[in-house]
Amino acid sequence: MTVTIAKVQAFAIRSDLVGGTPRTPARRPPWTADAEVAGPMSGYPRYKKLRAAWRPSWPAVGCLATASDGSWGFGVSRYGAPVIETINGHLGPLLVDEPAMATEKLWDMMVRMASPYGAPGLGAYAISAIDLALWDLKGKLLSRPVYEIIGGPSRPHIECYATGGDTDWHMELGFRATKYPCPHGPADGIAGLEANEAAVARMRETAGPHSEIMLDCWMAFDVEYAVRLADRLRPYRLRWIEDCLMPEDMEGLASLRARLPWMGLASGEHWYMPQPFATAASRRLVDVLQPDIGWVGGLTACLRVAAIADAAGIEVIPHAGMNTPYGQHFGLAAPCSRWGEYFLGSAPGIPLEETRLFPGMAVPVDGRLVPSDAPGFGLGATLDDIAAMRV
Ligand SMILES: [Mg+2]
The missing domain is CATH 3.20.20.120 (Enolase-like C-terminal domain)
Structure with missing residues (x-):
C-alpha cells in the first residue's frame, strides 16, 4: 500500500547549529566573537562592524514530515517566522495525502505552488526544509542511508x-x-x-x-x-x-x-x-x-x-x-x-x-x-531530541 503524507509541520529551533554546551573549556574566544567580515552592508558605517547588527534574529526552522504509517523525517532550514508560515500556512497542508516517496513530484508541486510569490529566496528555505524531511522519511521507509x-x-x-x-x-x-x-x-x-x-x-x-x-x-x-x-x-x-x-x-x-x-x-x-x-x-x-x-x-x-x-x-x-x-x-x-x-x-x-x-x-x-550509515540522514535524533531543539 502506498505510504502517504499525513502531516508536515514546521517550528522554530535553536539557530546556532551547535549541539548543547561543550564540556571542554575554550583556549581563546573564537574568531566569530568579534572579527569584522566584509559584506554587502560594509559601506554603511552603522552596520559595518558586525553582521549580527543587521541580519534578522529569526530562529532556525525545523520541519517534521509524518507519514500515514507513523514514520517521520526531519529537515532544517533558516529564517524563522516567514519560513514557518510558508510551510504551515501554505505548502505543508497541500502535500497531505500525496505519496510520501514521490520526492520529485512533491518538489515540483512546491516550486509551482510558490511561484506567485517566488520560489527563490525565502520560498526556497521552506521548500528545502520540507524536501530534506521527505528524504529523511524516504530513507527510514527503505531502511537505507540517503547516500x-x-x-x-x-x-x-x-x-x-x-x-x-x-x-x-x-x-x-x-x-x-x-x-x-x-x-x-x-x-x-x-x-x-x-x-x-x-x-x-x-x-x-x-x-x-x-x-x-x-x-x-x-x-x-x-x-x-x-x-x-x-x-x-x-x-x-x-x-x-x-x-x-x-x-x-x-x-x-x-x-x-x-x-x-x-x-x-x-x-x-x-x-x-x-x-x-x-x-x-x-x-x-x-x-x-x-x-x-x-x-x-x-x-x-x-x-x-x-x-x-x-x-x-x-x-x-x-x-x-x-x-x-x-x-x-x-x-x-x-x-x-x-x-x-x-x-x-x-x-x-x-x-x-x-x-x-x-x-x-x-x-x-x-x-x-564519514557520514553515518543509519537509515535516512542518520540524524540519530528521537522525537524527544527534536522537541528539545525547539525554542
Ligand atoms: Mg561562503
Missing part, C-alpha cells in the same frame, strides 16, 4: 576544508585546506586592500606551502575591487575567491571571469533553485558551484545542480555541506563533489564532536569525514 538511495557512496570518505578565521586551529585539527573570511571591502580603500593582503599572507604562512587556501568575500565587492584584490593575492596561490559580488549580478560575474581568467572563482550559496546554476555553468562563470542544501531547495535541488555541474565538468562543493547530515550524505554520493566545507565557528580547543547539531552526526577527523 545509497541517491547512488552513493562515490568515495570512502569526504575530504573537508575548514572555513573561519582560526587558521592555526584548522591546521591543528588536521585540515589540509582552509578558507578565510575577508575582513575588508571597497569602503576601506587602499588601507583595506593592504590589510586583506596581510590577512591572506598570514593564512598562507600558518597553513604552510602544501595546503590549499581560499578567500570568502561574502558579497562584499564590486568587479573593480575584486580584480584589484585578486591581482595583489596572486603570489599566495589561492585555489579560489568566493562570492565576490551580489548574488544576482551574473553580468558582473561574467566580467570578473573575463578579467581574471587565471583565478579560481566560486559562488552559489545565495542562489536559489537550479536555474542560476544552469546559467553559471553554461557560461562558465565559476569553477565551483556552492549550493546550500538547506537553502537552495533541498536535496532534490542539489541533485539537479550536481547533474548540471557534472555535464559541464564543474565541481559542486555545497556551502557548509559538512555542518549537517544532509550535506554529508550528498557529499558522499555525488561524484562531482570532491570536497566538503566545514564551517568552524566554535572556539579553538573545543573538540568538534562537542559542537554538533544532531547526536548521530559525523564530524571531520583529521580533515576527513
